[in-house]
Amino acid sequence: MPEPFFQARAFLAGLDADWARHVAAVGPCLHQAKPTREPYEALVRAIAYQQLHARAGDAILGRFLGLYGSGAFPSPAQILASDVEQLRACGFSASKIVTLRGIAEATLSGVVPDYATALAMDDEALIERLxxxxxxxxxxxxxxxxYSLERLDILPADDFGVREGYRRLKGLAQQPTRKQMIEIGQALRPYRTVAAWYLWRVPTR
Incomplete structure (x- = not known):
């Protein structure tokens, strides 16, 4: 049985010699989504890691989950009832605490959709809403x-790793801008998510 991303890998390898070499060197795409997570949980987790290295994000998230002790991810109501100083002690900045509370409130009011609703929404419509x-x-x-909705054609053009990966892949002197990366991404459709996965893995020289 072929790997789940076999077609995407073959498509990218067929783009040009640079992509072919890189895809061959990395091997099969091992991208793993987390489709069991509600959009609310995914957003809260993302805020924990925002502008931080993975290890620091892991530590903050671990302390945050430890506040609730049940093993289940805290509900929006639990976050809203949480003491601000306890959240600060987890490592969240004052700005991130405001964001967390905003996500919780927006979930309770229906602005942040549940998984089934989000799954049925157009990508740009969900981006515009959230x-x-x-x-x-x-x-x-x-x-x-x-990661939560398993979309296969998303290229985060603002992502440093994506832009730096493309710069190294092509031997460019400078990273492409966000606008340039969006234009570059047109040739990567309909597998831009898999392309991003491979660009995150372009080795440093």
């Missing part, structure tokens, strides 16, 4: 689309 929330940018919603 980026109205304080502290939620396009990149955060794109991570939700990639």
């Amino acid at each position: 980026t109205r929330l304080r502290g939620i940018g396009r990149w955060t919603v794109e991570m939700l689309l990639i």
